[in-house]
Amino acid sequence: MDGSISISNLEKVYGEGAERTKAIEDLSFDIEGGEFVSVVGPSGCGKSTLLYLIAGFLERSSGDISVDGTSVSAPGTDRGVVFQDYALFPWKTVKENVLYGLEEAGVDGEEADATAQRFIDMMDLDGFEGKYPKELSGGMKQRVALARTLAYDPKILLMDEPFGALDQPLREQLQDRLLDIWEDLGKTVVFITHDVEEAVYLSERVLIMTRHPGTKKDVTEVNLDHSQTREEVITSQAFTDTKNAVWKELREETKSEVEP
Amino acid sequence: MDVMGYRADRESLVDALKSVYSLVAILVLWEVVGQLGLVHHYFLPPLSEVIDRFVVLTVSGQMLNAAVLTLQRAFIGLAIAAVFGVIVGILCARNAFVEWFFDPLIKIGYPVPIISLIPVFMLWFGIGDISKIIMVAVGTFWPVAVNARNSTRQVDKNLVWSARMMGTSDRRLLWRVILPAASPGILTGIQIAMPLSLIITFVFEMVAGGGGLGALEIAGVRSFRSEQVYAAIIAIMLIGIALDRLLRYARERLLAWT
Amino acid sequence: MATSTLWEAERVPAPFDRVARFAFDWLPLLIVALLWSFVSGAIVPEAILPAPLAVGAKMWELIVTGTVLPHLFISLVRVFLGLALSVVVGVALGVGMAQSDRLEDFFDILLALTYPIPKTALVPLAILWLNVGTKTAVLIVFLACLLPIILNANNAAEDVDQNLLWSAKMMGTDGRRLLWKVVFPATIPEIMTGVRQAMPIAFIALVSAELIASNQGIGYLILTSGQLGNYPTMFANIVIISAVAFAAVRGFEELRERVIVWT
Numbered sequence: 019m020d021g022s023i024s025i026s027n028l029e030k031v032y033g034e035g036a037e038r039t040k041a042i043e044d045l046s047f048d049i050e051g052g053e054f055v056s057v058v059g060p061s062g063c064g065k066s067t068l069l070y071l072i073a074g075f076l077e078r079s080s081g082d083i084s085v086d087g088t089s090v091s092a093p094g095t096d097r098g099v100v101f102q103d104y105a106l107f108p109w110k111t112v113k114e115n116v117l118y119g120l121e122e123a124g125v126d127g128e129e130a131d132a133t134a135q136r137f138i139d140m141m142d143l144d145g146f147e148g149k150y151p152k153e154l155s156g157g158m159k160q161r162v163a164l165a166r167t168l169a170y171d172p173k174i175l176l177m178d179e180p181f182g183a184l185d186q187p188l189r190e191q192l193q194d195r196l197l198d199i200w201e202d203l204g205k206t207v208v209f210i211t212h213d214v215e216e217a218v219y220l221s222e223r224v225l226i227m228t229r230h231p232g233t234k235k236d237v238t239e240v241n242l243d244h245s246q247t248r249e250e251v252i253t254s255q256a257f258t259d260t261k262n263a264v265w266k267e268l269r270e271e272t273k274s275e276v277e278p
Numbered sequence: 279m280d281v282m283g284y285r286a287d288r289e290s291l292v293d294a295l296k297s298v299y300s301l302v303a304i305l306v307l308w309e310v311v312g313q314l315g316l317v318h319h320y321f322l323p324p325l326s327e328v329i330d331r332f333v334v335l336t337v338s339g340q341m342l343n344a345a346v347l348t349l350q351r352a353f354i355g356l357a358i359a360a361v362f363g364v365i366v367g368i369l370c371a372r373n374a375f376v377e378w379f380f381d382p383l384i385k386i387g388y389p390v391p392i393i394s395l396i397p398v399f400m401l402w403f404g405i406g407d408i409s410k411i412i413m414v415a416v417g418t419f420w421p422v423a424v425n426a427r428n429s430t431r432q433v434d435k436n437l438v439w440s441a442r443m444m445g446t447s448d449r450r451l452l453w454r455v456i457l458p459a460a461s462p463g464i465l466t467g468i469q470i471a472m473p474l475s476l477i478i479t480f481v482f483e484m485v486a487g488g489g490g491l492g493a494l495e496i497a498g499v500r501s502f503r504s505e506q507v508y509a510a511i512i513a514i515m516l517i518g519i520a521l522d523r524l525l526r527y528a529r530e531r532l533l534a535w536t
Numbered sequence: 537m538a539t540s541t542l543w544e545a546e547r548v549p550a551p552f553d554r555v556a557r558f559a560f561d562w563l564p565l566l567i568v569a570l571l572w573s574f575v576s577g578a579i580v581p582e583a584i585l586p587a588p589l590a591v592g593a594k595m596w597e598l599i600v601t602g603t604v605l606p607h608l609f610i611s612l613v614r615v616f617l618g619l620a621l622s623v624v625v626g627v628a629l630g631v632g633m634a635q636s637d638r639l640e641d642f643f644d645i646l647l648a649l650t651y652p653i654p655k656t657a658l659v660p661l662a663i664l665w666l667n668v669g670t671k672t673a674v675l676i677v678f679l680a681c682l683l684p685i686i687l688n689a690n691n692a693a694e695d696v697d698q699n700l701l702w703s704a705k706m707m708g709t710d711g712r713r714l715l716w717k718v719v720f721p722a723t724i725p726e727i728m729t730g731v732r733q734a735m736p737i738a739f740i741a742l743v744s745a746e747l748i749a750s751n752q753g754i755g756y757l758i759l760t761s762g763q764l765g766n767y768p769t770m771f772a773n774i775v776i777i778s779a780v781a782f783a784a785v786r787g788f789e790e791l792r793e794r795v796i797v798w799t
Contacts, residue, residue, distance in 0.1 A: 093439065093442040095444060099440070108459075108535050108536070109458045119444035119445065166444075300643065382563075383568070389736045389739065393740050393744050393747065394747075394755065394774050396747060397758050397763075398771070401584060401770075473654055477654040477656050477657075477744070481659075481744045481748065485759070495661075496660045511658065515652065518653050522651075
């Protein structure tokens with residue numbers, strides 16, 4: 019029970035007849051429990067589709083996705099998702115949003131309250147418990163989304179370009195926060211992004227997808243020493259090399275898309 | 279311009295005066311023209327006589343009775359339509375068969391002038407309260423149902439997915455996520471239906487009688503008391519403004535999070 | 537998976553062929569008509585609810601013998617005249633108020649006060665001033681459509697992309713020319729939407745006026761045929777005006793599509 023994900027020969031097809039398109043083709047990939055993996059690829063390669071298939075929001079056309087050995091085909095509390103547009107319940111306050119998963123799990127009042135508060139504090143949101151999403155900035159909303167998803171303790175975190183809508187300084191702050199949380203809580207993280215630097219900075223492995231129809235192009239190992247400061251990591255040789263390697267592969271995919 | 283929420287941000291007295299000067303001017307003009315008899319008394323009695331008549335009717339209770347009758351009919355009809363409209367609207371969004379069935383009916387129903395059915399309702403249910411209530415219910419059903427259907431359909435799917443991933447079952451989803459998310463749109467439907475409920479009631483009363491502000495107003499014409507016509511219109515205006523404010527206030531309270 | 541993970545209806549599988557598709561979409565109406573046929577006569581007296589065929593036959597008769605045509609004509613004249621007037625005045629006022637603070641100051645409170653009055657409540661007043669007849673009907677339609685169009689035109693004018701205005705000014709257009717060359721054209725799509733939304737209102741106003749204050753027109757026919765007990769005629773006229781209203785709105789939508797494409 020460690021949150022491993024096993025994807026074999028995954029395919030996803032949309033539409034019928036003349037409008038049939040294949041979003042994902044014969045994708046096979048394994049993620050170990052507790053790993054932090056990023057997925058990058060050119061636009062339209064099916065990164066989000068892959069995430070939603072793992073999450074169980076979409077039905078796969080063929081192949082298998084298994085979590086800890088059991089096939090998954092529907093949403094479940096073992097896989098929490100963080101969306102790019104936050105998806106907070108606008109009619110609920112910050113606290114009520116974070117409490118949601120706990121309520122659904124049947125956790126009782128006092129305990130739920132304490133747990134929710136813990137995660138609110140963890141995401142530096144204390145003081146904002148009673149605010150509605152409309153009163154929050156983008157960065158704060160994403161922190162609420164994270165707190166909400168973490169609160170009910172899913173083994174796996176699926177993140178769909180969560181920091182894409184935020185500006186650079188905020189993004190960096192949240193990236194570091196995410197790493198801290200990951201180290202503390204030991205969850206499996208699957209992180210979608212189009213930002214190669216972000217992918218290399220955060221993950222242990224980077225899955226590079228081909229252009230549409232998406233399949234596994236390559237997997238790059240990342241070996242960075244995160245005991246250093248952010249500055250040091252970013253300017254290290256390892257970072258630059260890995261980043262360039264990933265970039266090279268991505269460029270190939272994008273180029274072949276542009277040229278006939 | 280902000281007709282819906284008439285600007286309350288004007289602070290200084292000068293500003294306040296500037297915003298109402300046209301109204302004041304017209305009221306003054308009305309009184310002057312009326313008093314001077316520049317227009318025949320029948321067409322435009324002086325403002326003071328209209329107000330006088332208004333007061334008389336209010337004091338005698340006639341105005342109140344009429345208003346209560348009209349409002350009762352409109353509200354009860356609207357309430358019925360609201361309940362059924364929301365149910366059907368949500369069902370349309372949820373169930374493919376219901377949607378298939380109602381879709382052409384809604385398309386047809388939209389531009390059809392529901393008012394033209396008043397004689398039919400007079401035929402079927404007579405000219406009393408029940409008939410008016412049913413007519414209002416039928417007439418206001420459409421805007422409520424359509425808005426309920428559309429806003430339910432447009433619930434952000436990420437919200438639904440979030441709830442699902444956190445363990446919400448199908449059954450609970452309606453109450454915990456769909457309804458709250460769709461509530462702004464549903465309330466809008468009811469806000470749109472409200473003036474319609476009044477229109478239907480007024481016209482029905484003018485055509486068929488049976489008390490109410492519409493009947494009171496048309497009685498003014500028939501008995502050559504034009505002050506009564508104006509007085510009834512003023513009453514209608516006051517009620518309309520009050521209802522509009524009420525709904526707006528209710529919306530602000532209920533939907534503070536929007 | 538049996539149910540969709542979203543909370544929405546899977547579309548009922550529909551035939552792709554256009555004709556079959558059309559029939560499929562409108563089939564519920566046929567079902568309602570069949571139900572109606574059944575109820576009429578069997579459950580409810582034929583007098584109160586004439587069978588659809590009887591109504592249809594009556595409609596045909598009314599049209600062919602020409603009895604309904606003069607009334608239909610006058611109703612149409614009234615509604616289109618009222619609507620046209622409200623568009624002219626409404627757009628002028630709405631756009632004017634967006635451009636001129638003084639105009640806005642003058643009319644703002646008047647509009648705010650008259651907004652909550654259902655204009656059909658003014659029918660008796662119109663009778664007072666203009667007697668029963670076409671003038672009253674046109675006035676009521678005009679008043680009913682005026683406010684929505686003013687609001688719509690006002691919003692449209694205020695929404696005009698600032699960059700468009702600056703580009704034009706930079707190229708030397710100013711003042712009144714700016715109004716004609718940039719503001720009006722830019723607002724046409726939104727205004728047309730406003731007119732389209734005002735059309736059902738126009739028809740409601742028309743029928744209201746004709747039920748209460750007229751000796752001609754479809755509304756009048758509906759009322760009198762009901763009073764005389766000619767129920768098939770009453771229903772037939774209702775169908776006629778409904779069909780006309782429907783056609784008018786659809787027709788306008790088509791028109792709007794074409795105009796927008798050219799603009």
